[in-house]
Amino acid sequence: MALSALEIHDLTEDVLACVCAALASAAETVEGQPGCPCRACVVPGTVAWDSCEDPCAGDGAGQLSVSVIRAYAATLDGFPAEARTVFGVRGCVPPPFTAVEIAVTLLRCTPGFDERGCPPSCDDLALAARRLHVDMVTVTNALLCCLPGTAPSLRRGRRFSLGASRTVGPDGGCVGLEQRATVALGGCICRPDEGTS
Numbered sequence: 001m002a003l004s005a006l007e008i009h010d011l012t013e014d015v016l017a018c019v020c021a022a023l024a025s026a027a028e029t030v031e032g033q034p035g036c037p038c039r040a041c042v043v044p045g046t047v048a049w050d051s052c053e054d055p056c057a058g059d060g061a062g063q064l065s066v067s068v069i070r071a072y073a074a075t076l077d078g079f080p081a082e083a084r085t086v087f088g089v090r091g092c093v094p095p096p097f098t099a100v101e102i103a104v105t106l107l108r109c110t111p112g113f114d115e116r117g118c119p120p121s122c123d124d125l126a127l128a129a130r131r132l133h134v135d136m137v138t139v140t141n142a143l144l145c146c147l148p149g150t151a152p153s154l155r156r157g158r159r160f161s162l163g164a165s166r167t168v169g170p171d172g173g174c175v176g177l178e179q180r181a182t183v184a185l186g187g188c189i190c191r192p193d194e195g196t197s
Contacts, residue, residue: 007185008068008100012042014150015143015181016066019104022142023064026134032127033134034108037062047105049174062108062176069180074099080161080182097159097184104143106135107176110169132175136165139179147183159184 020036027035039062047065073083076096083096110128111120120128143162151158163180 003098003185008071009042011100011150011183011185012066012068012102015102015104015146016040016042016064018146018150019066019106019139019142020064022138022146023106023135026138030134033131034062037064037106037108040064041066043067047103049107049169049172062106062174064107065103065105067103067105069101069103071098071100073097074184079159079184097186099182100185101163101180101182104139104179104181105168105176106139106179107169107174108132108135109173110175112170112173128175132167132177136177136179139177140165143179143181147181150183 020040023034023036027033041064043065045067047063047067049063073085074097075081075083075085079097080099080101082099108128108131111124113119140162143160147160148158160181160183163182165177165179167175168178169175
């Protein structure tokens with residue numbers, strides 16, 4: 001069966017909502033931890049580093065983004081490996097899965113040099129590191145808990161592979177993380193005029 005036109009976008013919206021809710025929950029349980037940034041978006045292509053300009057304070061500062069890195073045909077047994085099957089022999093016969101690699105990027109403000117050119121204190125840097133580390137755990141846990149439920153029609157939940165969580169920055173007043181995941185969607189992406197047999 002072909003993918004619906006909105007299946008990839010719906011996935012990214014579900015992931016954004018899930019991660020934002022997890023960040024809000026972490027802010028309630030971890031003292032001093034900021035919640036979900038005011039700027040939380042599904043974005044096309046490479047993430048622009050916005051919302052880290054001065055003044056940079058409060059729980060609403062920073063940016064949460066979900067973007068699609070790539071989509072490809074994947075194998076059933078070796079997911080998330082790319083399928084090397086030749087398609088088109090029998091019309092739109094879908095691959096076992098269409099794999100969609102997504103990136104969740106969370107940026108927070110980071111301490112910088114003061115007006116006299118002095119670097120931030122070790123205490124300020126440690127606080128920024130603590131926030132980043134809590135964010136890394138929160139985003140990872142959110143994906144592990146939410147992704148299976150994004151396909152309620154599947155008895156065992158959605159298949160996915162969790163990639164590495166890496167630190168990005170500091171740059172332009174921002175520091176943060178990028179967490180990648182590869183998610184299985186059923187069927188192929190076919191043109192509307194193609195058959196499924």
